[in-house]
Amino acid sequence: MLRRIAFAALLLAGPAFAVGLPSEMLQDPAQEARAREIGRELRCLVCQNQSIEDSEAGLARDLRRIVRERVSAGESDAQVVAFVHDRYGDFVLLRPPFNAVTAVLWGAPLLALGGGVLAIVLSRRRMRSALVAEVAPLSPEERARLAALELIEEDKRIS
Amino acid sequence: MIAELGHFSLCLAFALAFAQTVLPLWGAARGHSRLVAAAAPLAVGQLLATAAAFAALLAVFAVNDTSVINVVQNSHSAKPMLYKLAGAWGNHEGSMLLWVLILALCGGAVAGFGRDLPGLLRARVLAVLGMVALGFLGFVLATSNPFGRVWPPAADGQGLNPVLQDPGLAFHPPLLYLGYVGYAVTFAFAVAALMEGRVDAAWGRWVRPWALAAWSFLTLGIALGSWWAYYELGWGGWWFWDPVENASLLPWLAGSALLHSAIVVEKREALKVWSVLLALLAFGFSLLGTFLVRSGVLNSVHAFANDPERGVFILGLLIFYVGGSFLLFAIRAPAMAPTGMFAPLSREGGLVLNNLLLCAMAAVVLTGTLWPMFADLLFQQKISVGPPFFNSALLPLAAPLIAAMAAGPMLAWKRARLWPVLQRLWWAALAAFGAFALTLAYAGWRIGPALGFAAALWLIGGALADIVERIALFRRPAAAWSRARGLPRAAWGAAVAHAGLGVSILGMAGMGLATDRLAAVSPGQSLQHAGYEWRLDRVEDVIGPNWTARRATVTVLRNNAVVTVLTPERRFFPVGRMNTTEAAIRTSIGGDLYAVLGEEQNGQAVLRVHDNPLAPWIWLGGAIMALGGALSLSDRRVRVAAPAPRAAAGVKV
Numbered sequence: 001m002l003r004r005i006a007f008a009a010l011l012l013a014g015p016a017f018a019v020g021l022p023s024e025m026l027q028d029p030a031q032e033a034r035a036r037e038i039g040r041e042l043r044c045l046v047c048q049n050q051s052i053e054d055s056e057a058g059l060a061r062d063l064r065r066i067v068r069e070r071v072s073a074g075e076s077d078a079q080v081v082a083f084v085h086d087r088y089g090d091f092v093l094l095r096p097p098f099n100a101v102t103a104v105l106w107g108a109p110l111l112a113l114g115g116g117v118l119a120i121v122l123s124r125r126r127m128r129s130a131l132v133a134e135v136a137p138l139s140p141e142e143r144a145r146l147a148a149l150e151l152i153e154e155d156k157r158i159s
Numbered sequence: 160m161i162a163e164l165g166h167f168s169l170c171l172a173f174a175l176a177f178a179q180t181v182l183p184l185w186g187a188a189r190g191h192s193r194l195v196a197a198a199a200p201l202a203v204g205q206l207l208a209t210a211a212a213f214a215a216l217l218a219v220f221a222v223n224d225t226s227v228i229n230v231v232q233n234s235h236s237a238k239p240m241l242y243k244l245a246g247a248w249g250n251h252e253g254s255m256l257l258w259v260l261i262l263a264l265c266g267g268a269v270a271g272f273g274r275d276l277p278g279l280l281r282a283r284v285l286a287v288l289g290m291v292a293l294g295f296l297g298f299v300l301a302t303s304n305p306f307g308r309v310w311p312p313a314a315d316g317q318g319l320n321p322v323l324q325d326p327g328l329a330f331h332p333p334l335l336y337l338g339y340v341g342y343a344v345t346f347a348f349a350v351a352a353l354m355e356g357r358v359d360a361a362w363g364r365w366v367r368p369w370a371l372a373a374w375s376f377l378t379l380g381i382a383l384g385s386w387w388a389y390y391e392l393g394w395g396g397w398w399f400w401d402p403v404e405n406a407s408l409l410p411w412l413a414g415s416a417l418l419h420s421a422i423v424v425e426k427r428e429a430l431k432v433w434s435v436l437l438a439l440l441a442f443g444f445s446l447l448g449t450f451l452v453r454s455g456v457l458n459s460v461h462a463f464a465n466d467p468e469r470g471v472f473i474l475g476l477l478i479f480y481v482g483g484s485f486l487l488f489a490i491r492a493p494a495m496a497p498t499g500m501f502a503p504l505s506r507e508g509g510l511v512l513n514n515l516l517l518c519a520m521a522a523v524v525l526t527g528t529l530w531p532m533f534a535d536l537l538f539q540q541k542i543s544v545g546p547p548f549f550n551s552a553l554l555p556l557a558a559p560l561i562a563a564m565a566a567g568p569m570l571a572w573k574r575a576r577l578w579p580v581l582q583r584l585w586w587a588a589l590a591a592f593g594a595f596a597l598t599l600a601y602a603g604w605r606i607g608p609a610l611g612f613a614a615a616l617w618l619i620g621g622a623l624a625d626i627v628e629r630i631a632l633f634r635r636p637a638a639a640w641s642r643a644r645g646l647p648r649a650a651w652g653a654a655v656a657h658a659g660l661g662v663s664i665l666g667m668a669g670m671g672l673a674t675d676r677l678a679a680v681s682p683g684q685s686l687q688h689a690g691y692e693w694r695l696d697r698v699e700d701v702i703g704p705n706w707t708a709r710r711a712t713v714t715v716l717r718n719n720a721v722v723t724v725l726t727p728e729r730r731f732f733p734v735g736r737m738n739t740t741e742a743a744i745r746t747s748i749g750g751d752l753y754a755v756l757g758e759e760q761n762g763q764a765v766l767r768v769h770d771n772p773l774a775p776w777i778w779l780g781g782a783i784m785a786l787g788g789a790l791s792l793s794d795r796r797v798r799v800a801a802p803a804p805r806a807a808a809g810v811k812v
Contacts, residue, residue: 021758021765022679043543049401051545054394094545101540105530109552112522116515123433127500 035071165215166306172208173296179289183282198285199270206267220247226312235318237705245329246319252305261340283351294476318734327387338377339445344369346442349435353491358431363424375788382781400549405528406448412521413441416514443481502574509567516560565621587620611668618661622654648794656787663780669773679763689770692716706730711756727756
């Protein structure tokens with residue numbers, strides 16, 4: 001009966017946006033900046049929709065440490081991401097890799113734009129042909145009436 | 160007793176909505192003028208009944224009636240009155256009631272302001288609104304009754320989530336719903352037009368004010384939500400590409416497109432079929448958002464927790480309204496003759512480009528939001544789609560949109576020439592290029608923010624150039640003032656709204672240069688960041704109305720002169736046993752100084768301090784955009800509908 005209704009998963013999960021601890025950070029500001037950029041691309045797997053840089057969950061903290069260890073060990077950004085990717089799968093990447101499953105996703109901008117342009121071109125063509133149809137050649141009766149009118153005009157001018 | 164009265168009013172509203180749906184449509188089909196005329200009084204009646212139900216809900220929250228389940232779950236006697244009342248719509252049931260109340264308000268407004276509408280059209284619009292209300296009132300009554308009782312009554316409530324106890328969030332849902340539900344009116348106009356099989360300039364003129372009003376409210380609602388996330392979540396971010404945020408962005412994108420295409424319908428009688436489709440889409444996205452937020456199919460930071468039964472019900476409503484209207488569209492639209500030819504380079508052409516890009520952006524956001532679900536269902540693959548995807552996928556669409564946005568309003572109708580427009584924009588282009596170069600020179604190799612500043616100056620400069628040209632400021636300065644006063648409000652509105660987006664982008668670009676620093680400091684110590692000295696004076700206990708907190712006092716100095724004193728807090732709410740971080744922010748024209756208090760250890764407190772250049776401009780820009788919408792709305796030509804051909808289109812019985 002008492003169904004637990006929670007406005008905002010915030011209530012239960014308590015996302016606790018990270019304040020962080022200074023001891024976690026790398027001494028070298030350039031390396032720390034790089035580690036952060038990498039962290040923003042990685043999902044905190046147990047959170048709702050946060051990167052590991054934004055979450056205070058234990059797993060996010062562990063991943064932040066792993067990223068910083070790898071960065072200070074001198075690995076490149078791609079190597080660090082690949083290390084985490086190998087262990088946690090595609091789900092950890094906030095920028096999904098391009099493959100058969102995500103082809104539609106990554107293709108979405110082009111597909112949408114292409115589809116839109118096609119629709120516009122087709123509708124313009126349809127409109128043009130509709131307008132051309134509207135100014136269709138006169139029927140024989142109309143032509144006869146026009147000729148009669150022109151004759152009357154001619155007569156008026158002459159007389 | 161009050162709760163039962165509220166429940167009764169809700170049932171009454173349901174019955175009235177049923178009558179509002181059936182009678183006018185029956186009357187319109189069979190030519191009974193009295194049934195057609197019943198639409199407006201029924202809409203007003205439904206509004207009164209729904210308002211009574213909502214008042215009853217506010218009353219049980221105000222007196223903290225703990226025999227009502229909803230109050231028990233979402234309120235507490237120790238909360239300040241504002242949050243007791245806001246708590247009434249800070250939960251699923253109450254917010255659905257607010258949703259139907261706003262829908263009823265829209266119906267009442269159509270009934271009240273729509274006197275100039277042809278009688279049959281008004282009756283059909285109200286009947287469609289009644290149909291939407293019927294579905295959602297049925298949903299509330301069947302699955303989400305906010306007036307359910309519990310016996311025995313609880314001693315006190317369980318409290319409202321502390322992060323929601325905030326003025327920003329008290330007003331965020333009503334504004335957002337005014338936007339969402341406002342599109343129900345344009346939807347109703349579109350469906351009514353499909354029923355009649357006729358869309359003309361007058362239709363565009365009637366739809367535009369509603370599209371404008373809904374868009375302005377939605378813009379404000381989104382801006383307020385983003386601002387709330389910025390100051391309340393204490394992380395300094397302002398947009399997370401969260402599914403729930405995306406759910407509000409989708410109707411905004413479609414609604415922005417509708418706003419622009421309705422202009423073409425009104426002025427040139429072109430893009431009629433397309434505008435009808437956009438009106439259906441905008442409301443379809445609103446419903447989709449409602450479904451996504453409440454069904455729990457998505458993994459989101461701030462969705463309502465959910466229950467499959469409700470999800471299925473809303474999905475049914477979504478399929479019925481969207482599917483039904485699209486079916487009607489498929490049957491009727493081909494019969495609507497396309498009219499109004501124009502050259503590709505013309506005002507119409509520009510607006511088509513606007514629609515193309517906005518809709519493509521909506522398609523990308525939609526795909527990005529739903530694809531994780533589809534990938535899971537179809538391919539058993541768990542993937543994440545996060546901010547890096549949205550940023551890189553939307554940039555190629557947003558860039559041409561912004562580039563064209565400054566030039567669009569200057570193009571002539573039907574057939575335009577590009578060169579004179581470019582001549583008017585050269586100094587805006589110069590400013591944009593200057594901003595780009597200056598950012599690169601001073602902020603290092605930061606392409607993103609540099610492009611952002613360039614885009615912002617381009618838009619603001621373009622809007623200025625448009626107004627300068629229209630009032631002939633430089634060509635005939637003497638007459639400029641009178642020309643400015645004579646300029647239609649809609650032209651001012653467009654320029655202000657476009658400049659507002661520029662202001663927002665200015666803030667976003669500034670935030671791209673934001674920096675922060677995390678450090679553990681003892682009281683009396685300072686840390687240096689962004690040219691300021693941040694001195695931690697003390698950390699102490701404070702007691703609020705329904706919380707206790709640790710509060711740090713941080714004095715910010717520049718060249719030994721005090722700039723401001725910040726007091727970030729970590730609050731603890733005993734009811735619900737939750738912690739929140741309250742960021743302390745000092746806002747000024749140039750940006751925000753932002754401080755967050757972290758954990759305390761060994762007499763040291765962790766402080767995170769941010770320097771957020773130009774941050775407030777993001778939301779200020781949103782307010783300016785909404786102001787632009789309001790200015791356009793105040794234009795006489797928009798407000799007063801075209802003199803309706805009453806004799807011809809009115810009720811003929």
